[in-house]
Amino acid sequence: MNKHSHRKDEHVIIAEKLYTAESQNGLSQIRLLPLNIPELTLAEIDLHTNFLGYSIEYPFFINAMTGGSVQTGKLNAKLARVAAITNIPMATGSQSIALSIPETKASFEIVRQENPQGLVLGNLGAHHNLSAANRAVKMLNADALELHLNVAQELVMPEGDIAFKWLANISDIVNNLSVPVLVKEVGTGITPKTLHFLQQTNVKYVDLSGYGGTNFVKIENERRKNKELAYFDELAITTAEALIAAQAFKTDFSFTASGGIRNALDIVKCLVLGADNVGISGQFLHILIKNGEDGLISFIEELKQQIRQLMLLLGCQNISELRQVQYILSPCLLNFKNQLS
Numbered sequence: 001m002n003k004h005s006h007r008k009d010e011h012v013i014i015a016e017k018l019y020t021a022e023s024q025n026g027l028s029q030i031r032l033l034p035l036n037i038p039e040l041t042l043a044e045i046d047l048h049t050n051f052l053g054y055s056i057e058y059p060f061f062i063n064a065m066t067g068g069s070v071q072t073g074k075l076n077a078k079l080a081r082v083a084a085i086t087n088i089p090m091a092t093g094s095q096s097i098a099l100s101i102p103e104t105k106a107s108f109e110i111v112r113q114e115n116p117q118g119l120v121l122g123n124l125g126a127h128h129n130l131s132a133a134n135r136a137v138k139m140l141n142a143d144a145l146e147l148h149l150n151v152a153q154e155l156v157m158p159e160g161d162i163a164f165k166w167l168a169n170i171s172d173i174v175n176n177l178s179v180p181v182l183v184k185e186v187g188t189g190i191t192p193k194t195l196h197f198l199q200q201t202n203v204k205y206v207d208l209s210g211y212g213g214t215n216f217v218k219i220e221n222e223r224r225k226n227k228e229l230a231y232f233d234e235l236a237i238t239t240a241e242a243l244i245a246a247q248a249f250k251t252d253f254s255f256t257a258s259g260g261i262r263n264a265l266d267i268v269k270c271l272v273l274g275a276d277n278v279g280i281s282g283q284f285l286h287i288l289i290k291n292g293e294d295g296l297i298s299f300i301e302e303l304k305q306q307i308r309q310l311m312l313l314l315g316c317q318n319i320s321e322l323r324q325v326q327y328i329l330s331p332c333l334l335n336f337k338n339q340l341s
């Protein structure tokens with residue numbers, strides 16, 4: 001096995017080793033106020049939402065994880081079957097490896113083979129050019145492409161990049177690719193200053209991917225000989241903080257929330273705070289590893305039902321009504337908000 005494929009296996013193994021049921025996404029610092037007379041039935045609740053210009057039936061998806069080795073190809077096949085059966089979108093992990101090592105392509109192509117009709121997203125790092133982006137989309141017949149920003153991960157990764165001049169590249173891809181582009185973090189959170197920079201491009205779709213769940217600084221640090229850079233993860237904002245900070249930019253972008261999403265209440269809180277949809281990686285990976293495909297399918301069906309129940313409790317018939325829900329921020333989160341403005 002080549003060293004890049006080995007890294008893909010290590011990411012999955014270490015992500016699962018570091019997984020905790022409790023997340024640090026900050027969403028517990030937001031309280032939603034229910035409506036005691038909802039004037040609704042469960043059957044009336046509509047979960048449709050906007051996802052990169054597509055209308056999707058449920059407001060969450062399987063976010064980028066893997067591919068690039070035999071083992072991760074098997075995981076991708078399982079995730080793709082789950083996505084097809086539950087009718088939710090799915091992103092693959094970074095296809096960078098498949099652009100340089102053709103033998104690894106099959107571990108990504110399997111996603112489209114197992115889910116011919118579904119919404120499938122490809123994934124690349126933001127240093128790749130338009131030609132690479134076109135190849136990545138073609139490989140999967142992808143409906144969209146995620147471009148990840150992962151400076152902290154690269155710096156802590158023993159074999160990581162050291163040059164980060166991405167903006168012109170992102171602009172070129174967004175303006176010329178045939179499918180929508182979702183610019184995302186990998187669990188460090190997209191800051192308001194970054195959104196200012198992205199305003200200079202035509203980027204419309206941003207996945208805030210905040211701190212609180214899968215932590216790539218910790219994952220890459222585990223792969224270092226001296227394991228000395230774990231503290232780099234302090235330069236991050238939680239999913240809750242990223243959502244609050246992004247509210248000032250809501251006319252320019254459609255936001256995806258991700259980072260440490262564990263349950264239906266997390267999803268609903270993200271939608272209340274302004275996200276159009278929510279991505280989940282570590283939690284789905286954990287359930288797939290522990291309970292297999294059927295276990296993950298059941299979990300996803302329960303999420304759908306619990307989102308409906310929570311929306312009923314809040315008196316909301318559809319996702320846009322969730323934006324009207326009253327909420328209370330903890331003193332800590334309110335302080336964060338006030339210091340930003």
Ligand code: FNR
Nearest residue numbers: 015064065093094148186209213214259260281282
């Ligand atoms: C990831 N993530 C990721 N993101 C990306 O853009 N490209 C990638 O190749 C990967 N690889 C990857 C591997 C594994 C094993 C995990 C668990 C995650 C990051 C992912 O899409 C997401 O942004 C973060 O994981 C935060 O969400 P969770 O995991 O806390 O729900």
